[in-house]
Amino acid sequence: MDKILVWDLPTRLFHWLLAAAFAAGWLTAGSARWLDLHVFAGYLMLGLVGFRLAWGFAGNRYARFSSFRFTPGQALAYVGDTLSGGAKRYLGHNPAGSWAIYGLLALGLSIGISGLLTLGGQENHGPFAGLFSRDLGHGFKQFHEALASAMLALVAFHLAGVAVESVLHKENLAKAMVTGRKAGKLHQGSLPRRRAGVLVLAAVMGFGAWYFKDYFTQTPDKPYLPFAGPALPDNPTWRAECGSCHLAYHPVLLPARSWRRMMAEQDRHFGEDLALDPATAKEILAFLQTHAAETHLTKTAYGMDRSVPTGEAPLRITETRYWQRAHRDIPEEAWRHPKVSSKANCAACHRDAEQGSFSPGAMGLPSTP
Ligand code: HEC
Numbered sequence: 001m002d003k004i005l006v007w008d009l010p011t012r013l014f015h016w017l018l019a020a021a022f023a024a025g026w027l028t029a030g031s032a033r034w035l036d037l038h039v040f041a042g043y044l045m046l047g048l049v050g051f052r053l054a055w056g057f058a059g060n061r062y063a064r065f066s067s068f069r070f071t072p073g074q075a076l077a078y079v080g081d082t083l084s085g086g087a088k089r090y091l092g093h094n095p096a097g098s099w100a101i102y103g104l105l106a107l108g109l110s111i112g113i114s115g116l117l118t119l120g121g122q123e124n125h126g127p128f129a130g131l132f133s134r135d136l137g138h139g140f141k142q143f144h145e146a147l148a149s150a151m152l153a154l155v156a157f158h159l160a161g162v163a164v165e166s167v168l169h170k171e172n173l174a175k176a177m178v179t180g181r182k183a184g185k186l187h188q189g190s191l192p193r194r195r196a197g198v199l200v201l202a203a204v205m206g207f208g209a210w211y212f213k214d215y216f217t218q219t220p221d222k223p224y225l226p227f228a229g230p231a232l233p234d235n236p237t238w239r240a241e242c243g244s245c246h247l248a249y250h251p252v253l254l255p256a257r258s259w260r261r262m263m264a265e266q267d268r269h270f271g272e273d274l275a276l277d278p279a280t281a282k283e284i285l286a287f288l289q290t291h292a293a294e295t296h297l298t299k300t301a302y303g304m305d306r307s308v309p310t311g312e313a314p315l316r317i318t319e320t321r322y323w324q325r326a327h328r329d330i331p332e333e334a335w336r337h338p339k340v341s342s343k344a345n346c347a348a349c350h351r352d353a354e355q356g357s358f359s360p361g362a363m364g365l366p367s368t369p
């Protein structure tokens with residue numbers, strides 16, 4: 001027995017990059033702050049799966065789909081053999097592993113696509129921007145998350161298979177995916193094909209540099225805000241009157257019934273009398289109602305509209321379920337930071353608070369003084 005090449009460099013690069021992309025996507029999921037990294041991981045995964053599909057026809061002997069064409073029956077029989085300790089050793093993919101790979105490729109592809117559909121529906125970004133309603137975007141998101149959970153389960157199955165096989169056949173399969181080599185007869189080996197591997201890596205690095213290019217050119221007074229949407233409606237009277245004591249909270253942040261109640265009680269506004277004359281109050285109320293959360297102008301508006309029960313008209317944004325859920329992972333000391341001082345001081349952490357967009361990628365915690 002010699003050490004022969006089984007996994008060529010492109011296959012190995014694909015394997016570990018895909019693992020990294022999935023892990024990065026999983027870790028950055030559910031947090032608006034890391035959405036740009038999350039989307040990058042998704043593009044990376046799509047690119048890698050696309051490459052692997054091509055490599056299944058153009059790759060070396062063990063990378064080709066024709067070398068691991070098994071029926072589901074053969075895969076099940078192989079799992080049975082493994083459990084009874086008598087499974088045959090394969091140099092390339094075994095029947096059960098082959099089906100794990102088909103599944104992972106199919107899931108990787110559908111996770112990437114459903115992610116782009118979610119991005120288009122929820123954030124109005126990416127290739128599907130503006131094509132779907134936010135309701136549909138929300139549905140895509142749930143589908144996207146279910147697919148990701150299925151992929152995690154399949155990864156666990158794959159890892160268990162690798163561990164069991166490694167013990168059963170006394171060979172370190174994880175190491176073989178690093179070195180590419182396994183014990184076998186010389187005539188079973190395959191040719192290296194390194195050039196394509198280098199190309200894969202160069203393409204990934206090139207795409208990464210292009211995707212994050214705007215970060216390299218940002219300056220403190222012109223920060224790069226990925227996912228910033230189009231400018232939201234503005235009104236000079238509203239901005240002047242409602243922005244004099246605190247941030248002018250954009251109308252999308254509360255439902256119309258809250259704004260009606262707030263303007264009806266303008267003589268006792270959190271202990272202050274706003275003393276607005278009727279014409280001014282009317283203009284402000286009209287602006288607030290026209291662009292309230294129900295308009296779904298932004299993802300924030302949509303989330304706010306869904307989270308406030310119909311019978312309620314809260315006056316505080318910070319007391320709505322949506323706001324509290326969005327901020328539940330923020331450490332306690334961040335609220336006591338001298339630059340923050342109040343939960344309602346949105347602009348301390350949201351660089352686009354003045355515009356009212358509260359877009360992902362424009363938010364962060366203030367740095368320690
Ligand atoms: C101490 C800093 C801080 C303050 C103050 C703050 N936020 Fe946030 N906010 C964050 C961070 C950080 C996130 C991202 C949380 C995460 O990781 O998902 C966030 C998330 C959000 C989101 C969710 C965005 C999305 O796309 O999911 C909205 C909306 C939002 N904030 C609105 C507000 C509003 C309105 C205020 C003021 C009333 C406010 N925030 C005050 C730090 C802050």
Ligand code: HEC
Pocket residue numbers: 241242243244245246249262269270272273274284315316317318319342343344
């Ligand atoms: C005279 C000063 C003053 C003016 C003018 C003013 N507010 Fe306020 N506003 C306050 C104070 C004080 C609070 C309570 C702050 C706190 O407790 O954190 C508040 C709180 C709020 C909140 C709740 C924020 C939260 O989620 O905790 C909203 C919404 C709000 N104001 C909207 C408006 C609107 C709309 C206008 C214009 C019609 C307006 N304010 C004008 C003083 C003012």
